[in-house]
Amino acid sequence: MTHDHDLVLRPTAAQTEAALNPPPGRNGGDLVVETLTGLGATTVFGLPGQHALGMFDALRRSDLAYIGLRVENNAGFAADAYGRITGEAAPLLLSTGPGALTSLAALQEAAAASAPVLAISSQIPSAGLGGGRHGYLHELPDQQASFRGVVKSVHTVRTQSQIPSAIAEAWESALTAPHGPVWVEIPQDVLLAETSLPVVTAADAAPHDLPPRPELTAVAADLLSKAARPAIIAGGGVVRADASGKLRQLAERLNAPVVTTFGGKGAFPWNHPLSLQSWLEDRHTTDFLEDADVLLVVGSGLGELSSNYYTFKPRGRVIQIEADLGKLESNHPALGIHADARLALSALLETVPVREDAAAADRVRTVLDLVRERIDSQELTLEQLVLAAVREALPDRSASFWDMTILAYWAWSAFDARRPNTMHSAQGAGGLGYAFPAAIGGAVADPTHPVLAVSGDGGALYSIAELATARQHNLDVTWLIVDDGGYGILREYMTDAFGQSTATELSRPDYVALAESFGVPGVRTTPDTLADDLAKSLATPGPSVVVLPALLRMFAPTHLD
Numbered sequence: 001m002t003h004d005h006d007l008v009l010r011p012t013a014a015q016t017e018a019a020l021n022p023p024p025g026r027n028g029g030d031l032v033v034e035t036l037t038g039l040g041a042t043t044v045f046g047l048p049g050q051h052a053l054g055m056f057d058a059l060r061r062s063d064l065a066y067i068g069l070r071v072e073n074n075a076g077f078a079a080d081a082y083g084r085i086t087g088e089a090a091p092l093l094l095s096t097g098p099g100a101l102t103s104l105a106a107l108q109e110a111a112a113a114s115a116p117v118l119a120i121s122s123q124i125p126s127a128g129l130g131g132g133r134h135g136y137l138h139e140l141p142d143q144q145a146s147f148r149g150v151v152k153s154v155h156t157v158r159t160q161s162q163i164p165s166a167i168a169e170a171w172e173s174a175l176t177a178p179h180g181p182v183w184v185e186i187p188q189d190v191l192l193a194e195t196s197l198p199v200v201t202a203a204d205a206a207p208h209d210l211p212p213r214p215e216l217t218a219v220a221a222d223l224l225s226k227a228a229r230p231a232i233i234a235g236g237g238v239v240r241a242d243a244s245g246k247l248r249q250l251a252e253r254l255n256a257p258v259v260t261t262f263g264g265k266g267a268f269p270w271n272h273p274l275s276l277q278s279w280l281e282d283r284h285t286t287d288f289l290e291d292a293d294v295l296l297v298v299g300s301g302l303g304e305l306s307s308n309y310y311t312f313k314p315r316g317r318v319i320q321i322e323a324d325l326g327k328l329e330s331n332h333p334a335l336g337i338h339a340d341a342r343l344a345l346s347a348l349l350e351t352v353p354v355r356e357d358a359a360a361a362d363r364v365r366t367v368l369d370l371v372r373e374r375i376d377s378q379e380l381t382l383e384q385l386v387l388a389a390v391r392e393a394l395p396d397r398s399a400s401f402w403d404m405t406i407l408a409y410w411a412w413s414a415f416d417a418r419r420p421n422t423m424h425s426a427q428g429a430g431g432l433g434y435a436f437p438a439a440i441g442g443a444v445a446d447p448t449h450p451v452l453a454v455s456g457d458g459g460a461l462y463s464i465a466e467l468a469t470a471r472q473h474n475l476d477v478t479w480l481i482v483d484d485g486g487y488g489i490l491r492e493y494m495t496d497a498f499g500q501s502t503a504t505e506l507s508r509p510d511y512v513a514l515a516e517s518f519g520v521p522g523v524r525t526t527p528d529t530l531a532d533d534l535a536k537s538l539a540t541p542g543p544s545v546v547v548l549p550a551l552l553r554m555f556a557p558t559h560l561d
Helices: 013-020 028-039 050-059 072-086 104-112 160-175 188-192 214-226 236-240 244-254 283-291 341-349 360-376 381-393 406-414 435-445 466-472 488-498 511-517 530-539
Strands: 043-046 065-068 090-094 117-123 153-156 182-187 230-234 258-260 294-298 317-322 335-338 400-402 423-425 451-456 477-483 522-524 544-549
Touching: 028 050, 028 160, 028 188, 043 072, 050 090, 050 117, 050 188, 065 435, 072 090, 072 104, 072 117, 072 435, 104 117, 117 160, 117 188, 153 160, 160 182, 182 188, 214 294, 214 317, 214 335, 214 341, 230 244, 230 283, 236 244, 236 341, 244 341, 283 360, 294 341, 317 341, 381 406, 381 530, 400 406, 400 435, 406 423, 406 451, 406 488, 423 435, 435 451, 435 466, 435 477, 477 511, 477 530, 511 522, 511 544, 530 544
Parallel strands: 043 065, 043 090, 090 117, 117 182, 153 182, 230 258, 230 294, 294 317, 317 335, 400 423, 400 451, 451 477, 477 544, 522 544
Antiparallel strands: none
């Protein structure tokens, strides 16, 4: 009797010959790029540094495409976006110390958004490891300790023979649900030393499935089938699991209204009769969800933004499907199902019967009408005009990346993403500077459609250097910069809280002239001409900048009432 685990793949004659006679001139860096290639990687992001030169020299002997950004944090944002769009682990090559540490904010965003990023950093020479103070350039007593609380897993290499297995293990970790960033570090001397190890020809690092426990889905199906007022909250886990089709089937079978979180934009059709859209920061939506006798939460931890700043208090039974074990029942007691969203929804579809409810769509329309009345009463015509212009100009299949800016806060609630996995923002960790470098990663991931980045002038200055990257690689990225002369959302928060703002006003450059100095065409627009100017820029190959001088305001919050 033969068991699968007894089978051994036997090398071909060519593989045996290559193993016995590896090409000369290879170093530890070659083992890195060979392993990445064997795992299926085609593109890497990063920025070289002294201790990492072994990896970057090896790129020259590989078929991997390299996209070099100007700041490590921006390289991390680009890798994050590449991972979100492709669903593949995005390799991010970094140097030691300052280079590594500069990526932390981007890795925090990747962790919060469950984006698969495979960060590979150099380390000081092996002789300096162990926490002593040897005085090496970039030396840290324990570099990996700086990342352990941010990334999903940490993998330290000390010899060349460990490189392929460590990278494969990290790759598997990044792509096993919940996806996330991982960290591998390799000492400088290990990367630089010549190697006699055979060429890495293949690597096995298939991610693990995360199926639901059948007894839990049986209980969930029973609760949903008997519910009088079921409702669904669909989070980013639905998008990452490519489960939007399954979600729609279940919602229609149950006649259950669906609201998508800001991370789950596009998971459910915006104009579907059962769609509550994404108005989570509205008390009318919160009231509706609280009234559900059975609430199915799929791929969301019901955190701060998804719970209307923790004012949401469900009165009915909650069923929570979540791949991140730490998020399961972290905010509300529930029937917790630790599973990938697609597998769990598939299991429910096998047993949940059709539920008739002719009034469900009417209840959805009532909520949306109340939301519309509330927004319309606040005289926010300019903001709605600008957001509508962006929606009109952006092709349906194009991805958009949004910084932490007032227009993005509007978009979280009011923008129709139209397709899953096309709208992305930094709302996971909330750091500035995400949009443009992320759009670069998105354009590399899918060069068949133009990509949009949306920033305020404050956030734009975090990543302005990446105009050089976009120009160097001739990427189809259009950057909309809403210029209000400062940190607009902080200005509004401080004014509301204290009567005036402090440290929010900025001296800023002429963004059109600055873009043109990089060889990137720029145009200054108005709210009335924005749709046409943006559409023209998106339709023109290569990078471009559209600057909109405008002072936008947020709609009034409801969680403070």
